[in-house]
Amino acid sequence: MRKIYKIRKGLDINLKGEVKTDDIRSHVPDLFAVEPARFRLMKPRLLVQEGDLVECGTPLIQNKLDERMFLTSPVTGLVKRVIRGDKRKLLSVEIEADKKESKINFGKSDPSLIDREAMIAKLLKSGLWPLLRQRPYAIIANPDDTPRDIFISAFDSAPLAVSDHAFIQKNSESFQVGIDVLKKLTPGKVYIGLHAEKTDELVYAPFKNVELRLFSGPHPSGNVGVQIHHIAPVNKGETVWYLYPQDVVAIGKLFLTGYREITRFVSVAGSELKDTYMVEMPAESSLEWLLAGNIKEGDVRVISGNALSGTHVGKQGFLGFYETMLTVIPEGKYFDFFGWAAPGLNKHSASRAFPAFLTPKRKFRLDTNFHGGERAFVLSDQYDKVFPFDILPVYLLKAILAGDIDKMEKLGIYEVAEEDFALCEYVCTSKIESQQIVRDGIDLMIKEMS
Amino acid sequence: MISMKKGLRKFLDKIKPSFQKGKKLYFLHSTFDAFETFMFVPDKVTEKGAHIRDAIDLKRTMTVVIVALLPALVFGMFNVGVQHFLLKKEFIGMSWQEVISAAGIWPLFWYGFLKVLPIIIVSYVVGLGIEFMFAQIKGHEVNEGFLVTGMLIPLIVPPTTPLWMLAVAVAFAVVFGKEVFGGTGMNIMNPALLARAFLFFAYPSHMSGDAPWSVAADAVSGPTPLAQAASYNVDQMPSLMDSFLGFIPGSIGETSVAMVLIGALILIFTGIGSLRIMLSVIAGGVLMSFIMNAWGANAYMEMPPLWHLLVGGFAFGTVFMATDPVTAAQTQWGKIIYGLLIGMFTILLRVLNPAYPEGMMLAILMMNVFAPLIDHYVVETNIRRRLRRVKQEIK
Numbered sequence: 001m002r003k004i005y006k007i008r009k010g011l012d013i014n015l016k017g018e019v020k021t022d023d024i025r026s027h028v029p030d031l032f033a034v035e036p037a038r039f040r041l042m043k044p045r046l047l048v049q050e051g052d053l054v055e056c057g058t059p060l061i062q063n064k065l066d067e068r069m070f071l072t073s074p075v076t077g078l079v080k081r082v083i084r085g086d087k088r089k090l091l092s093v094e095i096e097a098d099k100k101e102s103k104i105n106f107g108k109s110d111p112s113l114i115d116r117e118a119m120i121a122k123l124l125k126s127g128l129w130p131l132l133r134q135r136p137y138a139i140i141a142n143p144d145d146t147p148r149d150i151f152i153s154a155f156d157s158a159p160l161a162v163s164d165h166a167f168i169q170k171n172s173e174s175f176q177v178g179i180d181v182l183k184k185l186t187p188g189k190v191y192i193g194l195h196a197e198k199t200d201e202l203v204y205a206p207f208k209n210v211e212l213r214l215f216s217g218p219h220p221s222g223n224v225g226v227q228i229h230h231i232a233p234v235n236k237g238e239t240v241w242y243l244y245p246q247d248v249v250a251i252g253k254l255f256l257t258g259y260r261e262i263t264r265f266v267s268v269a270g271s272e273l274k275d276t277y278m279v280e281m282p283a284e285s286s287l288e289w290l291l292a293g294n295i296k297e298g299d300v301r302v303i304s305g306n307a308l309s310g311t312h313v314g315k316q317g318f319l320g321f322y323e324t325m326l327t328v329i330p331e332g333k334y335f336d337f338f339g340w341a342a343p344g345l346n347k348h349s350a351s352r353a354f355p356a357f358l359t360p361k362r363k364f365r366l367d368t369n370f371h372g373g374e375r376a377f378v379l380s381d382q383y384d385k386v387f388p389f390d391i392l393p394v395y396l397l398k399a400i401l402a403g404d405i406d407k408m409e410k411l412g413i414y415e416v417a418e419e420d421f422a423l424c425e426y427v428c429t430s431k432i433e434s435q436q437i438v439r440d441g442i443d444l445m446i447k448e449m450s
Numbered sequence: 451m452i453s454m455k456k457g458l459r460k461f462l463d464k465i466k467p468s469f470q471k472g473k474k475l476y477f478l479h480s481t482f483d484a485f486e487t488f489m490f491v492p493d494k495v496t497e498k499g500a501h502i503r504d505a506i507d508l509k510r511t512m513t514v515v516i517v518a519l520l521p522a523l524v525f526g527m528f529n530v531g532v533q534h535f536l537l538k539k540e541f542i543g544m545s546w547q548e549v550i551s552a553a554g555i556w557p558l559f560w561y562g563f564l565k566v567l568p569i570i571i572v573s574y575v576v577g578l579g580i581e582f583m584f585a586q587i588k589g590h591e592v593n594e595g596f597l598v599t600g601m602l603i604p605l606i607v608p609p610t611t612p613l614w615m616l617a618v619a620v621a622f623a624v625v626f627g628k629e630v631f632g633g634t635g636m637n638i639m640n641p642a643l644l645a646r647a648f649l650f651f652a653y654p655s656h657m658s659g660d661a662p663w664s665v666a667a668d669a670v671s672g673p674t675p676l677a678q679a680a681s682y683n684v685d686q687m688p689s690l691m692d693s694f695l696g697f698i699p700g701s702i703g704e705t706s707v708a709m710v711l712i713g714a715l716i717l718i719f720t721g722i723g724s725l726r727i728m729l730s731v732i733a734g735g736v737l738m739s740f741i742m743n744a745w746g747a748n749a750y751m752e753m754p755p756l757w758h759l760l761v762g763g764f765a766f767g768t769v770f771m772a773t774d775p776v777t778a779a780q781t782q783w784g785k786i787i788y789g790l791l792i793g794m795f796t797i798l799l800r801v802l803n804p805a806y807p808e809g810m811m812l813a814i815l816m817m818n819v820f821a822p823l824i825d826h827y828v829v830e831t832n833i834r835r836r837l838r839r840v841k842q843e844i845k
Contacts, residue, residue: 015502159502233839235836235840237840301501307501307502308500308502309499310501327501329501329502331495332495333493334493335490335491335492335493336490336491337455337459337490338489338490338491339490339491339505340491340507340509340510340513341509341510344505347505348504349505349506350504350506351504351511351720351722352719353510353511353514353720354506354510366502367495368501368502368503369493369495369496370492370495370496370503371491371507372491372492372503372506372507372508372509372510373487373492373494373507373591375508375591375594375634375635376593376632376634376636377635378511378595378775378776379511379722379775380775380778380780381724381775381782384782390832390835390836392781392829392832394780395780395829410836411829411832411833412836418499422499422500425500425503426500426503426504427504427506428503428504429506429507429508429510430508430635431503431507433498433499434499435498435499435500436498436499
């Protein structure tokens with residue numbers, strides 16, 4: 001009998017603007033941006049200047065914290081702009097493609113023939129290394145570590161997210177090579193988390209060197225943190241790495257072809273789009289072409305990633321290095337006349353204080369309004385209902401707010417990332433920004449532990 | 451309606467600048483903010499973290515609790531009228547059913563309404579006044595917590611309470627029960643119960659639920675069932691049905707178990723009140739009643755569990771007081787232990803200490819103080835579970 005990890009706590013938020021999964025397009029825009037702020041534990045050193053010609057794979061940014069680590073150019077072309085923010089903080093390096101075919105070749109290699117060190121060196125040099133992230137802390141993996149296991153979450157349970165099986169099936173050869181690489185990086189196992197009902201096990205059944213694990217239940221069952229916690233939790237002193245199926249394909253391609261190529265199978269979704277579809281496009285590419293003429297009237301928010309933990313990028317924004325989703329929702333800058341007292345027929349709530357509970361299947365057009373003011377913690381079991389960890393979320397948050405390193409460690413900071421608290425933040429009556437609190441806590445841990 | 455809304459918004463936007471820092475009316479900015487957010491949920495949008503947010507906020511939550519309290523309040527007013535008329539010369543010797551048919555529903559309700567309304571007004575005016583003042587001094591938003599506290603207090607005091615006493619008690623509860631700890635969410639003890647406890651200990655002759663009520667010049671009610679029981683007049687207690695419906699003397703909102711049950715259903719259904727705590731309190735109460743029954747040294751000890759659940763403030767306290775999310779235990783197991791102990795101590799206090807006929811108030815206040823300790827041990831268990839995982843792996 002197959003074992004299913006049943007996730008009972010959680011919440012599926014049904015948003016309007018679902019993606020049409022059978023409408024698959026493909027596009028390579030001209031403008032790309034490498035944005036170091038999107039990476040955790042990255043202190044950028046700029047290696048190029050405006051006007052330089054770069055090839056796909058040319059290092060643009062070196063990580064001062066680990067000089068072996070680079071962010072490389074996603075495309076061959078011209079460095080068009082270097083954008084800096086306050087205190088000359090490097091925000092973005094924009095590159096315009098010049099349609100030349102030249103690319104840096106990092107060399108084909110069979111993962112079964114080269115040794116681990118060479119493999120790591122190749123990933124670092126090509127700029128694909130940051131695809132590997134680690135728990136604790138949800139930061140870029142440390143090349144000197146040997147991870148206990150590697151985890152891949154093969155389904156996304158976030159609002160409006162859809163399966164990317166079509167992409168994996170299409171790139172099954174690269175995927176297998178990618179898995180073989182990962183297998184060599186860890187003495188442990190490579191786990192793939194699947195949804196028992198939503199994901200088709202048959203897609204992943206043919207692959208070798210992997211352990212399939214099934215999950216069921218609502219969001220956040222697709223969060224890799226939840227899956228790690230249920231399969232084999234991270235204890236103090238242990239490190240595991242994690243990534244996503246599309247990242248595995250990119251790693252596989254590097255070893256198969258020698259080129260740096262991160263292709264994303266992106267779902268373009270959200271209530272404010274006229275047209276929703278799936279699109280194959282390179283990571284870090286401009287979203288402008290995709291939004292032009294496709295946005296309904298009114299003020300909208302363009303999110304690279306999902307509505308719960310994605311990044312607000314704006315209409316001129318770029319798809320992030322890690323993200324496989326684009327969500328466009330309405331902004332909520334309006335005053336709501338007696339909003340707390342009115343019936344609230346169009347509002348969504350996990351509580352039964354609004355009529356939304358009567359129609360669990362109904363889809364909502366939710367905006368970015370805060371729906372209230374920030375308060376102290378008042379209700380006590382709201383978070384528990386959407387937080388499928390054996391961790392006491394409010395106590396962990398309070399330990400972080402108090403800056404108590406010892407307590408944070410004891411209460412399980414090693415196992416969580418901000419995305420795991422996204423639903424807590426969503427349902428919070430007191431409107432407490434728990435994702436930011438968790439990130440601050442993790443940053444504090446990194447600072448104190450190094 | 452729409453034009454009124456727009457006009458109001460325009461007006462607020464116009465006067466808003468005068469409340470900003472450095473302006474003439476800055477000293478009233480918290481007050482302005484409270485009224486503005488009362489009428490309009492702010493236009494604030496998410497900046498970091500989740501881009502979408504649940505529609506619920508503290509105002510909505512508190513509104514639900516108020517709605518849950520309304521049945522008990524309305525019935526409480528009616529019952530104040532009934533109890534008063536029962537003691538009138540012309541109705542002496544009648545049952546409440548006869549009084550209702552003789553005097554009519556409206557006069558009874560009207561009498562109670564006039565008796566209770568000033569209590570509610572005093573509670574809100576004093577409490578909110580202090581809340582606004584503290585919000586202003588500390589520069590934070592006015593918290594909605596007192597909306598519920600201000601309604602709970604009138605419901606748990608005897609209808610005969612002099613208004614000045616009530617005002618002193620509310621001031622004490624808000625200042626020393628809440629504000630000194632940092633406001634709603636930070637308090638250790640339930641402010642409404644603290645107000646009741648203050649009255650009980652500061653003015654015992656008015657509060658004991660004993661004879662003085664009925665001999666007062668303007669008699670409002672006779673001795674409460676618990677006072678009867680405490681003087682071992684168990685045989686003089688009202689019928690089970692009367693206690694369930696609530697046609698018995700007692701504090702304004704606590705007498706009717708039926709009305710409290712309606713409130714309980716609202717709280718449980720919306721998920722705002724903890725069913726876990728309510729059931730634990732009842733379980734604790736029943737358990738301790740059985741223990742007392744087994745002992746059975748006097749008539750009060752032999753009082754069956756159902757009686758304990760139906761009379762006094764047991765039901766009201768279970769549903770509206772013990773479940774206060776701020777002062778109750780916060781962890782799932784903690785809630786069970788917390789509830790059980792409240793139930794047990796209530797019966798213990800009632801039966802073994804006739805000086806305090808109502809054990810509920812003291813039991814909850816005591817467990818409020820112990821709740822953090824209970825939680826501490828539950829949290830420790832969670833921590834130990836995590837540590838054990840490491841040890842297992844080393845083996």
